[in-house]
Amino acid sequence: MREITFMQALDEAMLEEMARDERVITFATRRASALEQKFGDRRVRFTPISESAFTGIGLGAAGSGYRPVVHWGMVTFSFVAMDQIVNQASKIRYMFGGQADFPVTYRCTTGGGAQIAAQHSQSPYSMFMHLAGLKIVLPSTPADAKGLLKASIRDNNPVVVFECSRLMGMTGPVPDRDEIVPLGVADVKRAGTDVTVVGLAYYVGEALAVAKALEPEGISVEVIDPRTLVPLDVETIRASVRKTGRLVVVDEAPATCSAASEIIALVTEDPATFRALKAPAQRVCAAPVPVPFSPPLEKAALPDQARIVAAIRRVLRADAR
Amino acid sequence: MSVEMLRAMVLIREFDLLAIELRKQKRVHGVVHPYVGEEAVAVGVCSTLRRTDRITSTHRGHGHCIAKGADINRMMAELFGRVDGYCKGKGGSMHIADFAIGMLGANGIVAGGLPIACGAALAAQLDGQGAVTACFFGDGATGEGEFHESLNISALWKLPVIFVCENNQYGAENAVESVRTVAAIESHAAAYGMPGVAVDGNDVLAVRDAAQAAVERARRGEGPTLLHCRTFRWLFHAMRDAPPPETRPTDVIAAWQARDRDAIARLEDHLIGQGVLTPGALASMRDEVRRDLEAAVAFAEASPYPDPNDLLVDMFAE
Numbered sequence: 001m002r003e004i005t006f007m008q009a010l011d012e013a014m015l016e017e018m019a020r021d022e023r024v025i026t027f028a029t030r031r032a033s034a035l036e037q038k039f040g041d042r043r044v045r046f047t048p049i050s051e052s053a054f055t056g057i058g059l060g061a062a063g064s065g066y067r068p069v070v071h072w073g074m075v076t077f078s079f080v081a082m083d084q085i086v087n088q089a090s091k092i093r094y095m096f097g098g099q100a101d102f103p104v105t106y107r108c109t110t111g112g113g114a115q116i117a118a119q120h121s122q123s124p125y126s127m128f129m130h131l132a133g134l135k136i137v138l139p140s141t142p143a144d145a146k147g148l149l150k151a152s153i154r155d156n157n158p159v160v161v162f163e164c165s166r167l168m169g170m171t172g173p174v175p176d177r178d179e180i181v182p183l184g185v186a187d188v189k190r191a192g193t194d195v196t197v198v199g200l201a202y203y204v205g206e207a208l209a210v211a212k213a214l215e216p217e218g219i220s221v222e223v224i225d226p227r228t229l230v231p232l233d234v235e236t237i238r239a240s241v242r243k244t245g246r247l248v249v250v251d252e253a254p255a256t257c258s259a260a261s262e263i264i265a266l267v268t269e270d271p272a273t274f275r276a277l278k279a280p281a282q283r284v285c286a287a288p289v290p291v292p293f294s295p296p297l298e299k300a301a302l303p304d305q306a307r308i309v310a311a312i313r314r315v316l317r318a319d320a321r
Numbered sequence: 322m323s324v325e326m327l328r329a330m331v332l333i334r335e336f337d338l339l340a341i342e343l344r345k346q347k348r349v350h351g352v353v354h355p356y357v358g359e360e361a362v363a364v365g366v367c368s369t370l371r372r373t374d375r376i377t378s379t380h381r382g383h384g385h386c387i388a389k390g391a392d393i394n395r396m397m398a399e400l401f402g403r404v405d406g407y408c409k410g411k412g413g414s415m416h417i418a419d420f421a422i423g424m425l426g427a428n429g430i431v432a433g434g435l436p437i438a439c440g441a442a443l444a445a446q447l448d449g450q451g452a453v454t455a456c457f458f459g460d461g462a463t464g465e466g467e468f469h470e471s472l473n474i475s476a477l478w479k480l481p482v483i484f485v486c487e488n489n490q491y492g493a494e495n496a497v498e499s500v501r502t503v504a505a506i507e508s509h510a511a512a513y514g515m516p517g518v519a520v521d522g523n524d525v526l527a528v529r530d531a532a533q534a535a536v537e538r539a540r541r542g543e544g545p546t547l548l549h550c551r552t553f554r555w556l557f558h559a560m561r562d563a564p565p566p567e568t569r570p571t572d573v574i575a576a577w578q579a580r581d582r583d584a585i586a587r588l589e590d591h592l593i594g595q596g597v598l599t600p601g602a603l604a605s606m607r608d609e610v611r612r613d614l615e616a617a618v619a620f621a622e623a624s625p626y627p628d629p630n631d632l633l634v635d636m637f638a639e
Contacts, residue, residue, distance in 0.1 A: 060437035061441065096418040103638075
């Protein structure tokens with residue numbers, strides 16, 4: 001299969017979905033020239049820097065028969081539009097008794113590691129998970145990025161797609177056919193027997209690198225990528241933990257009220273999975289600080305392979321005591 | 322048409338006066354935001370709309386629903402929290418919507434409906450069938466960023482939207498002049514390159530004329546208009562168990578409630594003066610409205626409360 005980058009995979013998804021369904025429209029504060037050339041400036045619009053307005057326009061057009069894909073740019077900018085996200089998009093279907101569907105997709109980049117400092121290095125997916133009415137997508141490979149974005153655009157609900165900045169240049173095999181990756185299905189990226197590592201976005205790759213590095217020591221690591229946080233395929237994670245008895249969750253968001261915390265809670269609330277645990281579950285997350293600018297400080301704030309290895313060794317030691 | 326408009330205004334006023342009584346009796350739940358005194362704005366604007374046109378509304382939304390043609394039985398059932406309400410009891414007074422008639426929802430957030438109205442207008446523009454969206458909001462919304470963003474982007478894209486500012490003189494307890502330096506709300510329009518029109522919001526025929534011009538402009542693809550409708554909220558901002566004490570000056574209230582400024586009395590006098598309506602016909606119209614509202618209450622009370630087992634239904638579409 002041909003290999004393309006994560007960013008090219010996302011672009012392909014947009015091209016294919018706009019060609020497939022003329023109700024798909026898109027807007028962003030940056031011109032999407034390739035899309036505009038192909039589909040025209042009625043369906044592909046660039047907007048004033050007015051996040052509240054264009055977030056709500058996406059919602060209103062979705063409730064009136066279209067499938068808007070709204071690009072916030074960095075997730076940072078979505079915070080300017082919190083009324084439309086929190087009070088409107090996440091509640092509109094339920095509070096009106098399900099009388100209309102709102103098939104709008106919000107895209108944004110996310111994550112740190114690029115020395116762009118506190119405001120532009122955030123990973124706030126758990127804030128959006130908390131709202132209950134939004135689907136949350138977080139791909140870690142080019143193939144998943146394409147398949148999940150396509151599924152998001154076809155979904156009949158508001159979906160937020162978080163696209164990790166550090167993965168944009170990553171290459172990988174991507175189907176050139178019309179293949180979707182369904183929302184709510186986790187992917188076991190590597191099978192193992194000793195410890196389950198759930199990684200999110202960039203940290204799926206880091207977890208895979210750690211798994212490979214520990215293999216010569218006879219440590220068998222299973223790496224799971226949830227791929228979507230809402231809906232969350234908790235059963236795949238629980239089944240893995242029942243097999244390995246050990247759980248480490250790796251994410252670059254701070255640990256407090258994080259997706260990592262939610263995953264651990266859902267795993268330990270299940271009696272059979274709880275009984276199978278041989279060690280306390282571990283979170284490997286960002287330090288509870290705004291992400292700092294200077295490279296050594298930023299590196300210290302974010303998870304890395306050494307901290308993932310240390311957490312794996314902790315859960316392996318715990319049951320030896 | 323004028324008689325129908327009068328009937329709609331009377332129905333709106335009686336609906337809200339009844340809702341207040343029902344809330345005092347704890348038969349309906351939550352908060353009631355009465356629209357009494359402002360009826361001419363909703364009715365005048367909606368009289369220019371087709372069923373396929375859309376509106377967005379506010380926390381004070383009962384009047385907009387009725388003016389757009391909503392079923393008062395299902396509205397009342399929603400206030401009662403019953404399963405036959407428009408939102409199956411999930412929304413209540415502040416979140417009534419009827420997408421089948423283009424009523425895209427009341428909204429508990431000041432200015433929250435403006436971007437959504439622009440989105441509906443974008444859809445109408447792409448559909449190319451000449452439909453428009455009327456967006457109702459209060460004077461308080463002019464302090465919100467969503468107001469300014471929506472005016473700018475809709476003018477830029479020539480969206481078929483009519484921004485209807487219901488200036489009822491008070492944002493909750495705060496007089497409009499205590500939160501704005503410029504009284505002429507329509508003057509915002511100039512900054513965004515669209516017509517801005519001020520109108521006596523208690524003259525339903527004047528509102529209708531102003532709205533008609535704005536709607537026709539929008540249907541022609543020439544873009545949005547800002548209407549500033551000067552009106553007055555006769556009653557309190559909101560009530561829960563009991564109406565809150567009045568804090569506004571008595572003489573101001575009395576002046577707005579005088580027969581020569583009350584939108585309903587003015588249209589009644591006009592229609593009787595023109596010989597279009599007789600006092601007898603007016604009395605039977607009011608009786609009919611009263612009977613319709615009694616039937617709506619009976620419909621609501623006959624409807625069951627939602628089943629708690631259905632709590633999670635309607636979260637996500639298939």
